[in-house]
Amino acid sequence: MGDLLQLAAVASTLLPVTLCILTLLPHSLVGKPTEEDSTGSEVLLQRVRRGWVWNQFFVLEEYTGLEPLYIGKLHSDMDKGDGSIKYILTGEGAGTTFTIDDSTGDIHAIQRLDREVKAQYVLRAQARNRLTDRPLEPESEFIVKIQDINDNEPRFLDGPYQATVPEMSKTGTSVIQLTATDADDPTYGNSARVVYSILEGQPYFSVDAKTGVVRVSLADMDRETRENYTVVIQAKDMGGQLGGLAGTTTVNITLSDVNDNPPTFDQRLYQMSVPESVPVGSVVGRIWAKDRDTGVNAEMKYSIIDGDGRDTFDISTDPNNLFGIITVKRPLNFENKPSYTLKVEGANIHPDPAFRQHGPFKDVTIVHVSVEDVDEPPLFDLPAYYIELPEDAEIGTVVKTVSARDPDAANNTVRYSIERSSDPDKYFYIEITSGSLMTVRSLDREEIGWHNITVLAMEMNNPTQIASVSVAVKVLDVNDNPPSLTHYLEVYVCDSAKAGQLIQTVTAVDPDEPLGGQHFYYSLAPEAANNPNFTLRDNQDNTAWILTRRGGWSQQDQTVFYLPIFISDSEQPVQTSTSTMTIRVCSCDQEGNIMSCNAEAYSLPASLSRGALIAILACIFILLVMILLMLSLRSHRKKPYLCDEEENVHENIVRYDDEGGGEEDTEAFDIAAMWNPRETHHHLGKMRQDMLPEIESLSRYVPQAYVVGGGGDSNVHGYVLAKLLEADMDPCAPPYDSLQTYAYEGEGSVAESLSSLQSGTSNADHEYDYLNEWGPRFKKLAEMYGVLDTNSPVW
Numbered sequence: 001m002g003d004l005l006q007l008a009a010v011a012s013t014l015l016p017v018t019l020c021i022l023t024l025l026p027h028s029l030v031g032k033p034t035e036e037d038s039t040g041s042e043v044l045l046q047r048v049r050r051g052w053v054w055n056q057f058f059v060l061e062e063y064t065g066l067e068p069l070y071i072g073k074l075h076s077d078m079d080k081g082d083g084s085i086k087y088i089l090t091g092e093g094a095g096t097t098f099t100i101d102d103s104t105g106d107i108h109a110i111q112r113l114d115r116e117v118k119a120q121y122v123l124r125a126q127a128r129n130r131l132t133d134r135p136l137e138p139e140s141e142f143i144v145k146i147q148d149i150n151d152n153e154p155r156f157l158d159g160p161y162q163a164t165v166p167e168m169s170k171t172g173t174s175v176i177q178l179t180a181t182d183a184d185d186p187t188y189g190n191s192a193r194v195v196y197s198i199l200e201g202q203p204y205f206s207v208d209a210k211t212g213v214v215r216v217s218l219a220d221m222d223r224e225t226r227e228n229y230t231v232v233i234q235a236k237d238m239g240g241q242l243g244g245l246a247g248t249t250t251v252n253i254t255l256s257d258v259n260d261n262p263p264t265f266d267q268r269l270y271q272m273s274v275p276e277s278v279p280v281g282s283v284v285g286r287i288w289a290k291d292r293d294t295g296v297n298a299e300m301k302y303s304i305i306d307g308d309g310r311d312t313f314d315i316s317t318d319p320n321n322l323f324g325i326i327t328v329k330r331p332l333n334f335e336n337k338p339s340y341t342l343k344v345e346g347a348n349i350h351p352d353p354a355f356r357q358h359g360p361f362k363d364v365t366i367v368h369v370s371v372e373d374v375d376e377p378p379l380f381d382l383p384a385y386y387i388e389l390p391e392d393a394e395i396g397t398v399v400k401t402v403s404a405r406d407p408d409a410a411n412n413t414v415r416y417s418i419e420r421s422s423d424p425d426k427y428f429y430i431e432i433t434s435g436s437l438m439t440v441r442s443l444d445r446e447e448i449g450w451h452n453i454t455v456l457a458m459e460m461n462n463p464t465q466i467a468s469v470s471v472a473v474k475v476l477d478v479n480d481n482p483p484s485l486t487h488y489l490e491v492y493v494c495d496s497a498k499a500g501q502l503i504q505t506v507t508a509v510d511p512d513e514p515l516g517g518q519h520f521y522y523s524l525a526p527e528a529a530n531n532p533n534f535t536l537r538d539n540q541d542n543t544a545w546i547l548t549r550r551g552g553w554s555q556q557d558q559t560v561f562y563l564p565i566f567i568s569d570s571e572q573p574v575q576t577s578t579s580t581m582t583i584r585v586c587s588c589d590q591e592g593n594i595m596s597c598n599a600e601a602y603s604l605p606a607s608l609s610r611g612a613l614i615a616i617l618a619c620i621f622i623l624l625v626m627i628l629l630m631l632s633l634r635s636h637r638k639k640p641y642l643c644d645e646e647e648n649v650h651e652n653i654v655r656y657d658d659e660g661g662g663e664e665d666t667e668a669f670d671i672a673a674m675w676n677p678r679e680t681h682h683h684l685g686k687m688r689q690d691m692l693p694e695i696e697s698l699s700r701y702v703p704q705a706y707v708v709g710g711g712g713d714s715n716v717h718g719y720v721l722a723k724l725l726e727a728d729m730d731p732c733a734p735p736y737d738s739l740q741t742y743a744y745e746g747e748g749s750v751a752e753s754l755s756s757l758q759s760g761t762s763n764a765d766h767e768y769d770y771l772n773e774w775g776p777r778f779k780k781l782a783e784m785y786g787v788l789d790t791n792s793p794v795w
Contacts, residue, residue: 057107057144061115062151069113071098071144074105076127078136086130091123091141098123098144115146116183148185150245154194154235156180159249167223167255168355169216175205175253178212180235195240199248201231209240214251223255224292259297259352263289265365272326272367276334277374284313284326289346289363298322299349309340309369321349326367334373335409342367377467378404378414378457385455385471387437391445392478399428402435404457404467412459419454419468428453428473437471445475446511479571483508483520485579491546492597493561494588495553503534503546503583506565514571518542525564525578534563534583546581553585559597560584 063069079085089100089107097111098121126139156178163176184191196212198205206217214231231251238244265287272285291298302315302324314329324346347362381403389399406412416435418428428451429440437455451473459465491504508520522544523529524536537545546563561583568576586597771782 056142058147059109059113059144061113061146061149063109063112068099068108068110071107071109074100074107074125074127076105076137078127079105084130085136086128086133088126088128089123090126090139092121094123097121100125113146115148115185116152118146119185120145148188148191150184150189150191150238150243152183152191153245154180154182154237154247156233156235156247156249159251161249161251162254163214163251164254164256165216166258168220168258168260171216171219173216175214175216176251178207178214178233178235178249178251180212180247180249182237184237190238190241190244192237193239194235194237197234197236197240199232199234201229201251201253204229205231205253207231207233214253221255222260223257224261227255229253229255257294257297258355259293259348259350259361260355260358261292262359262361263291263298263300263346263348263363265289265346265363268365270365270367271370273370273372274328274332275372275374276332277376278328278332280328280331282328284328284369285367286318286323286325287344287346287365287367288323289365291348296350297348297352300324300346301349302344302346304342305345305364306343307341307367309342312340313342313369315342315344326369332371333407334371335407338371338373340369340371342369373408375462375465376407377465378459379407380404380457380467380469382469384469387471387473388476389439389443389473390476390478391443392480393439393443395439395442397439399437399439399473400471402430402437402455402457402469402471404435404469406459406465410461412461414457415460417456417458419456422452422454427451430455443475445477446481449475451475477513479512479514479569479573479575481511482575482577483510483518483567483569484577485509485565485567485581489579490582490584492584492586492594493548493553494592494594495555495585496588497548497553498551499548501548503548504581506544506546506581507542508567510569510575512569512571512575514569516570519570521568521570523566525566528564531563533561536563536565546583555585555587555597558585 057072059069059071074087076085083103086102087100087105088102089095089098094100097109097113098107099110100107121144122141123144124139124141126135127137128135159178161176161178165173165175178196180194180196182192182194186192195209196207197209198207198214202217204216204218204221205214207214212233212235214233229252231253232248233251234246234248236244236246267287270285270287274282274284287302289300289302291300299321300317300323301321302317304310304313304315312328312330312332313326315324315326317323318325324344326342326344343364344367345362345364351361385400385402387400389397402416404414404416406414415432416430417432418430425441427439427441427443427448428437430437435455435457437453453471453473455469455471457467457469486507486509493501493503497503506522508522510518510520512518520542522536522538524531531549533549535547535549537547539545544565563581563583565579565581566576567579568574584597587595589595768782768785771778771785774782
C-alpha cells in the first residue's frame with residue numbers, strides 16, 4: 001500500500017510537468033508576410049503558417065527550490081539559432097515575477113507563487129529582429145495558471161463563538177452551526193473538502209461531520225447544576241484523511257434558565273416586631289421565597305391567605321419582584337391586641353406548563369408579628385371640638401369641657417393648657433385638671449367672629465408626651481349695636497327749591513347680623529318733629545327721604561340747617577341712635593348744579609370791578625418791595641468797616657486737645673523765641689497798603705525797639721505792648737479772637753482741676769504752699785504762687 005501511495009504521489013507531481021512539455025509542441029501555425037519596402041502599386045497578401053508556438057502554461061504553487069522555476073519555452077520557426085531573433089515578454093508579472101531569455105525564449109518564475117493570492121497570469125510574447133527591432137511575428141497572448149496544492153488549513157473566521165441553549169433540552173437539540181473555510185481550490189482534489197469533529201465537550205454536545213451543526217447529546221442538563229460549557233470543534237481538509245490540514249475553534253455554550261424550580265421559604269416561621277406608635281404604611285419586615293431560577297422565572301407574588309392580622313397588615317412585592325414587604329394597614333394598639341399571626345403564600349408569576357410535573361410553584365410560611373408597647377401621648381375623646389357661644393356671654397362662662405386620657409396601661413394623670421399662640425389676646429382659660437374651657441374676657445362678634453383654640457393635654461409623669469386638639473368657637477350674634485347712617489351726613493338744598501322737593505335718600509348700617517335680616521325705622525328726633533323746614537319719609541325698605549317743607553330759601557337769612565334723624569332696628573333688645581344731618585343752602589343753576597354755598601360772596605359791592613382789584617394788588621406789591629429795601633439798608637448799616645472784601649476776614653482759633661506736660665514737655669510752645677527777638681520794629685504810623693493786615697505769631701516776631709535792657713521780663717512786656725499798640729492804631733485790623741480750648745483739664749491728676757472758673761464762688765484765700773509737695777512737675781507753679789525764699793527772685 002505504501003508503494004502505491006508513493007507511486008500516486010510521483011504521478012501527481014509529474015503530471016503538470018508533462019503538460020508543460022506538451023505545450024512546447026507545435027499547435028498551430030498562423031503568420032503574415034514580413035513588411036518590406038516595395039515600390040509596387042498594390043500589396044500582395046498570402047496565407048502563411050504561424051512561425052512560433054504558444055499555449056497555456058501550468059506551474060505548481062509554493063515552489064521552494066533554489067533555482068528559478070522553469071515555466072516553458074517560446075520558439076519561432078524563423079529562429080535559425082543564430083541569435084538574430086529577440087524574444088520579448090510583457091503583461092502581468094513580466095520582469096518581476098516572470099523572466100524570459102531573449103535569445104532562447106525560456107520562461108522562468110523568479111518569485112514564489114501562491115494560487116490563493118493570484119490564480120493565473122496573462123502574458124504577451126513577441127519575436128523581434130534583434131538588429132532592426134522590427135516584429136517578426138504579431139504579439140500573442142498566453143496564460144500561466146498556478147496549480148493548487150494543499151497548503152491552507154480550514155479556518156473559522158468568526159470564532160470563538162457564543163451560544164445558548166435552554167436547560168433541560170432534549171437530545172439532538174440544535175445549538176449552533178459552524179462553518180470553516182479553506183482557501184485551497186475546491187475544484188481540484190480534496191484540498192478544500194472539510195470534515196468536522198469535536199475535540200472537547202463530550203458527552204454533553206456533538207457536531208455533525210458534514211454540516212458543522214453542534215447539537216445537545218446529553219438530555220436534561222440542569223443550569224442550576226452547571227451553567228457554562230466549553231466545546232472545541234475541529235475542521236480538517238482532505239476529507240479528514242491522514243495528512244490533511246486542520247483548524248480548531250472554541251464554542252462557549254451557556255444554558256439559559258427555564259422555570260423548572262418551585263420557590264421555597266428558607267424559614268417556616270418568621271418572628272417580627274413593630275412599635276404600636278408607627279404610622280400606617282410603615283414597613284414591618286420582609287420575607288423571601290427563594291427560587292433557584294433567575295430573571296422572570298424567579299419573580300414572585302406574595303399574598304396573606306389567612307391569619308388574624310389580614311385586616312391589620314398588608315404585603316406587597318418589591319420593585320424586583322423578589323421580596324415580600326409587610327406593612328401596617330391599620331393603626332396598632334398594644335393595649336387592645338399585642339400580637340398577630342399571618343399566613344403568607346409566595347408563588348411564581350410566570351410558571352412554565354412544560355415543567356408542571358416538578359411540583360406546585362408556590363410555598364407557604366407563617367409570620368408572627370409582636371406589637372411593642374410605647375409610651376403614647378394622651379388621647380382626646382374627640383378629634384376636634386366645635387362650640388357656639390353668644391357674644392354677650394358673661395366672663396367665667398364654661399364653654400366646653402374637653403377630656404383626654406392616657407391610652408397606656410399606666411393611665412397617668414393628664415393636665416390641660418391652651419397654646420398661647422392660638423389665643424394671643426387671652427379670651428379663654430382652661431382648668432388644668434378638669435379641662436373646663438371658660439371665658440376670661442368679653443366677646444365681640446363684630447371684632448372676632450371665630451376663635452380657633454388649640455388645647456394641649458400633657459401626661460403629668462412624662463411631660464414630653466403631649467397631645468393637642470383643635471377647639472373652634474363660633475361667636476353668635478347679639479343685637480348690641482345701634483344702626484347709624486352710612487353717609488350723606490352733609491347735603492345741600494338749592495335756594496330755588498320748592499316745598500316737597502327730595503333732598504337726599506338716607507340709608508343705615510348695623511354691624512349686627514340678625515337671622516331674619518336687617519330692618520330699620522327712620523323718623524325725625526323728637527326735638528325736630530315739628531321742623532318747619534324739612535320732613536322725613538320712611539320708605540319701609542331700609543331707606544328714607546329727606547324732603548323740604550317750604551320754598552324761598554335765602555343764604556342771607558340762614559346758610560346751614562341741622563336735622564337730627566332717629567334710627568332704630570327691629571331686633572330685641574331694640575337699639576336706637578340719632579344722627580345729625582347738616583343741610584347747606586346753596587345757589588344752583590337751572591339744572592340744579594351747585595354754584596356757590598358761601599354767603600359772603602353775596603356781600604361784595606356790586607360796583608367792585610376787575611380794574612379795582614388789580615389796583616389793590618399792585619399797591620400791596622409796591623408796599624412789600626419798600627419793606628424789603630428798608631430791611632436791606634438797615635442790615636448794611638450794622639456791618640463793620642473793613643478795608644478789603646468780606647472774605648478776607650478770618651478767625652484765629654487755637655485748639656489744645658491735650659494737657660501740657662509741665663517742665664518736661666519739650667514739644668509745647670517754645671517761649672525762647674520771646675527772649676531772642678528776630679525782627680526790627682515796624683513804624684507804627686506806617687500802614688502797608690499792598691498786603692492784608694496780619695496778626696503776627698508771638699513765637700516768630702519780637703520787635704527790637706521794645707527790648708529794654710537785657711532782662712527777659714522787659715523783652716516780653718515790651719513785645720506785648722508793641723503788638724497791642726499796633727493793633728489799636730491799625731484801623732483796618734478786625735478784632736481777631738483767640739480761643740483756647742482745654743478739653744482735658746487735669747483729670748486724673750493729683751492736682752485736680754486748675755481752672756479758675758469756679759474760684760469766684762469761694763471767699764476764702766487760696767493757699768498754694770502744697771505745690772511744693774507735688775514734685776518737680778509743679779516746681780514752676782510752686783515758685784510762682786507758693787511761699788518763696790527771700791533769696792528767690794520774683795518774676
